[in-house]
Amino acid sequence: MSEALDFDLVAQQAAQAARELLEAANPAPGDFFVVGCSSSEIVGGHIGKDSSLDAAAAVYAGIAPVVKQHGLWLAAQCCEHLNRALIVEKAALPPFTPVVNVLPQPHAGGSWATTCWQKFEHPAAVEALPFGAGAGMDIGGTLIGMHLRPVAVPVRLSLNHIGRAILLCGRSRPKYIGGERAHYQPELR
Numbered sequence: 037m038s039e040a041l042d043f044d045l046v047a048q049q050a051a052q053a054a055r056e057l058l059e060a061a062n063p064a065p066g067d068f069f070v071v072g073c074s075s076s077e078i079v080g081g082h083i084g085k086d087s088s089l090d091a092a093a094a095v096y097a098g099i100a101p102v103v104k105q106h107g108l109w110l111a112a113q114c115c116e117h118l119n120r121a122l123i124v125e126k127a128a129l130p131p132f133t134p135v136v137n138v139l140p141q142p143h144a145g146g147s148w149a150t151t152c153w154q155k156f157e158h159p160a161a162v163e164a165l166p167f168g169a170g171a172g173m174d175i176g177g178t179l180i181g182m183h184l185r186p187v188a189v190p191v192r193l194s195l196n197h198i199g200r201a202i203l204l205c206g207r208s209r210p211k212y213i214g215g216e217r218a219h220y221q222p223e224l225r
Contacts, residue, residue, distance in 0.1 A: 041079055041199055043094040049198045050098025053173060053205065058106050061207030063170030065107030070169040070183045071099060072113035073148035074176030078199035083176055084115060084146075091199060092147035095175065096155055111165055112152035112174045113180055114138075114145040121164060122183065123149045126158040135160045140167065142199045170208055176201035 054069075063069065074083040075091035101111045109128035114121045118138055123145075129135075140149035140159045153159045169183035175198050181188055185208035196203050210224050 042087070043090055046078060046091060046094035046199045048097035050095045050175075050177055051102055052098075053193055053195060053203060054099045054102040057173060057191055057207070058102065060107075060193075061171035063106070063108060063207070065158045065189055067104075067120070067170035068128065068165050068183075069103050069108045069112045070111040070113060070123070070165070070172035070180050071095075071148070072120075072174050072176075072178030072180040073146070074115075074178055074201055075147040077176030077201035080200040082088070083178070084117075087142040087147045089142060089147045089151060092151040095198065096151050099173075100155070108170075110152065111169060111183065112149045113178060113183060114140055114149040114161075115178070117144045117146075118149070118161075119163065120179070120182065121145075121149075121161050121163050123152045123156065123159050123161055124165070125156050126160040129160060129199065130166050133162060133166055137161070140153045140184065151190060152165060160211055168208065172206055174204040174206075177204075181206070187211050 062173050075088040076086035078091040079088045112123040172180045174180045187209050188206045191205045
């Protein structure tokens with residue numbers, strides 16, 4: 037890690053990325069927006085080695101208001117030490133969705149999941165999202181693809197980093213079925 041990072045800038049980048057992705061993905065209100073975030077990578081460290089609650093808080097400050105404005109549910113992916121479980125609001129889960137018993141910590145779950153657990157009104161941990169997420173952000177190589185619906189489409193934004201972490205984004209779309217004679221609904225792209 038080198039010089040200090042401007043966490044206000046990190047929050048601005050996170051907000052901009054969320055806005056651009058949601059404009060491209062156009063998920064339905066009530067859908068999940070999954071975010072995997074290596075706070076270590078944001079501050080210029082190695083994923084899983086330099087956890088930063090300050091970086092995670094900055095990302096949350098940028099993303100959470102944008103997600104809420106779009107009527108979506110934020111799902112925070114934990115790190116591999118918690119098998120990439122997700123922290124969500126209990127209210128977002130359909131009845132009888134199985135939850136798991138874990139409390140994320142900066143070095144077991146990650147600073148991002150820890151921050152979301154602390155900021156959510158009624159947090160819950162789940163191993164998977166019911167029906168998957170409509171869109172998501174991977175900040176720092178956290179591998180969120182397993183939490184998107186089956187047909188994930190990469191989305192390029194005007195920025196490709198948040199802080200010092202690489203940013204990759206994706207959205208999901210319905211599967212195309214049929215053959216050469218099939219017709220498709222353009223609005224479901």
